[in-house]
Amino acid sequence: MTSAFFRIYHRYREQILRRTGPRGRVLLIAGMVLCLIASVLPWAVNGVGYTNPLGGNLQSAGIGGPRLYVLLLTLVAGLGLTSLDGRRRSTIAASLGNLVISVYILRGLVHEGGGTGAIGVGVWVALVGSLVLFLGADTLPVTPKNILPSLPAFADIALILVVIGVGLAALVVGLGIEDDKQFVAFALFVVALVFALNWLGVATAFTDAFERYRYIGYAIAAAAAFAFPFTQNGNAQWMAVFARVGVFAAAAIGLNVVVGLAGLLDLGYIAFFGIGGYVSALLSNAVFTTVHVHLPFLLVIPLGAAVAAFFGVLVGAPTLRLRGDYLAIVTLGFGEIFRIVAINWTGLTKGPNGIAGIPDLQLPGGFDFGKPHTLFGQLLPFQSNYYFLDIFLIAAVMVFFARINDSRIGRAWVAIREDELAARAMGINTVALKLLAFGIGATLAGTAGTINVHIGEAIEPNAYQFIFSALLLSAVVLGGMGTVAGPILGAALLYAIPEKLRFVQDYRLFLFGLALILLMRFRPEGLIVSRRRQREFHEGGSGADAMSQPGQVAPV
C-alpha cells in the first residue's frame, strides 16, 4: 500500500517538477507565505461545545501555542531559499513538522474540541501551506549535510553555550506545559526543529566544538544541570522525577561500559542495581529491615557496590570464557534468579512485600537529605538534594568513563568488541578484560542502586524485572552506545517522557520495543554519535564521509 502511494506521489512529483522546473523556489515561497498567514489566523471556531482542548487562545487571530511553532518552523524552512548544503532535508523536516502539527491540531479539534465545526480556517491554510512547502522543498537539489566552516574559539564556546542553554530552556518550557495535547504539539515542534537544524550542520558543529573544548563543554553542561532545580520554583514534582532519572542515568553509564565499550550484552543488569538496593535497604535501619545494623551511608555505598561487584564477577567469570551470546542469556537468567530469590527469601528480604520505610540519607555533617534546603536564596524541595547527589555521582562516573575510554583498557575493550579473536592474537587478555568491564558495570549499578532505594524509600523484588534491564538497555542504545553523554540523554528521555505523558505509560514498553527495532535498523549509533561507533555501523558510509571532510577533528 505504501509503495503504491509512493509510486503515485513520484509520478505527481515529476509533473510538478516539469512544470516548475528550476522555479521550485516559487513553491517554496508560496508555501512559506501560506504558513506565515496561517500562523496568525484563528485555528478554532467558537462553536457549540467547543472546549479548547489545546489551550492557547486559538479562536482569535494572533500568535501563540502551535501557531508559534508553525511560524518558527516556517522561518527555518526559509533557509531553503539560500544555497546552503542540506537545505533540502532541512526544509522537508520543517514542512513535515508543520504538517504533523496541523494534522494533530485538526484531530484534536474534531475529537475533543467540539467536532468539525470547531476547525478554524488557519488549520486548513497551514495544512495546504505545509504541503506546498514540502513540494517546494522536494524540488531542491539533493546535497550532503551542511558542514559549517570551522569557527573561532569564542564562536565554538558560544555555540556550546547557546545549544545547552536552549536545550535547558526547552526542557523547562516543556515540563511547564500542563496539558498533554499542548505538550505533544511542543514535542513535535522540537523534534522537527532538531531534524531541520541537524541537516543544516548545527549538530555536527556542536559535537565538534564540544570535542575541541571538552572541559569547557562539560563545565557548561554541569552548570545547566545544576541550574535546573532553580527553574522549578520550589515545585517538587519534577525534582522527584529527575532524582530518579539521575540514578537511572548513572546506572545506564555503567551499562554503557559493558555494552557500549566491551560489547557484552548484559540483560540482567537491573539485578546488580537491585543488589545494591537491598544492601542499602538492609543496612540503613529501615523500618521493616531484617538486619538491625545501621551503618553510615558513606560506608553503605561502597559496601553495596562491592557486593554487586562480587556477584558480577561470580556470574561473569564462568560465562565470559564462552561465546558472547551465552552471556546475554546467562545474565538474563541471573536477573531472574535474583528476583526469584528476593521473592522467596522472606527471612532476609521480606519477600514480595519488600522493605519499606527506608530513611532519608544523612551526611556526617548533619546534612539531612529529607529536608528542604535553601540555596542561593531559593528554598529547594528535598528531592533536589538527591538530584544534586545524582549530579555528583554522574559527574564522577562520566570522568571515570571518559578516562577509561581513552586508556589502554578502553582501547583493548574496543578491540575485543570488534574482533575478539584478533584481540587475543594481539596479546590482549580478553577474559580478564571482559571480566573487568562486567565487574565495573556491576559496581556502578550497585552504587546507583544504593541511592535509588533512599529516594524511593522502599524496595520490592518486582521493581527489578527483566523489562527494566531492557529499559536501561534502550536508554543506552537510544542515547548512543559507547558515548559519554548518550546514556544520560537516553535515560532522561525514556524515564521523563512517560512521566509527562501519562497516557503513554500503558504503551511505553511496546513503544520501547518498537524503538529498539527501529534504532537498530536505521540509526544503530543512537542520538549522540560516537565517531568510532558510527564508522563501525556504517562501513564506508556517512561516517567515513564525515571523516574525510575538511575542518574535522581527528578521529577519537
Next chain:
Amino acid sequence: MTQFLQQLTNGVVLGATYGLIALGYTMVYGIIQLINFAHGDIFMLGAFGGLALYDVLPHSMQDQIIIALPLCTLAGIALSVAVAVVMERVAYRPLRNAPRLAPLITAIGVSAMIEEGTRLWYPGAKAPLDFPQLLPSGAVTLGGVRISYASIVVVVVAVVLMIALQTFVLRSRTGRAMRATAQDPDTAKLMGINTDRVIVVTFVLGASLAAVAGVLQGARLGTVRFDDGFIAGLKAFTAAVLGGIGNITGCVAGGFILGIVEVMAVQYLPHGSGYKDLWAFVVLILVLVFKPNGLFGEEVAVRA
C-alpha cells in the same frame, strides 16, 4: 516410588513442551547464530491464535474436540508463522551483516513488542485468559501412577513432531539445504541454495512447533497469559543449550531432562515450589561452566 514415577511422567510432559519450543531456538541459532529472544513469545502467540479461533467457532464444533483441537492448532500455527515471517523479514534480515550486538538488541525489541502488543490489543489479555478444554479428560492408572489422556496426547504429538522434523532435516532437499546453510552460508549460496529462503523456512518450522506447544500447553493448563512466553522461552533456550545448541536430537533430550529436573526439584528440594523457575537457570549456568557445548553437542566453529 509411586510418587517418583508420577513426578517422572509429569516431568516428561513438561519436557515435551520445552523440547518443542527449544527446537525453534536451536534451528535458528544453528543457521544464523542468533538467540531469537522473541521465540518464547511466538510460542505464546500460538496459544492466543488457537484461543482466538476457538472463540469464533460455532458451539457445535467447540464441543467436538476432535475437530476443535486440530482447527485451533492450525490457527495457532498460522498466527505464529505469520508473525515469525514478518519478524524475520522486517527486523532480522536487514541486520544480517550488522555487528553481532544489533540483532540481539532487535530480538529483545521484537519480544517486547509481541508481548505488549498482545497485552494491549488482544481483548481481555491484560489478565490471564481461560483456555478451552481441548484435550480429552480422564486418565489411566498404571501401577498407581495416574497419567491423564491430555498428557498422553501432548507427549505423543510432541514426539511425532520431533521425529518428523528430524526426518525432514535429514532426508528432504530443503533439510539438506538447511544443514548446508548452517555449516557455511557463503558456500551454500555458491552452491545455488537460496539461503534467504532456507532461513525463512527455518523460522516457519520453529514457529509452527512452538505454536503447537503453545496450544497444547494452553489446553493442558487451562489458562494463557501474555507473558507466558518469557519464562517458557528462557527454559526452552536452556534446554537447547543443555542438549548442545544446533543439535536437534540433543535439544529434544535437553527438553526432557530439564522438564524432569524441574519437576523433581519442586517435589524434593526444600522450598521447591517457590524456586520453581530458578532451577532451569541453575542448570544453564552449570552446563555452561562444565560442558559449554552441551551434553550432545559438538564443537561449534566460531564464524566471523
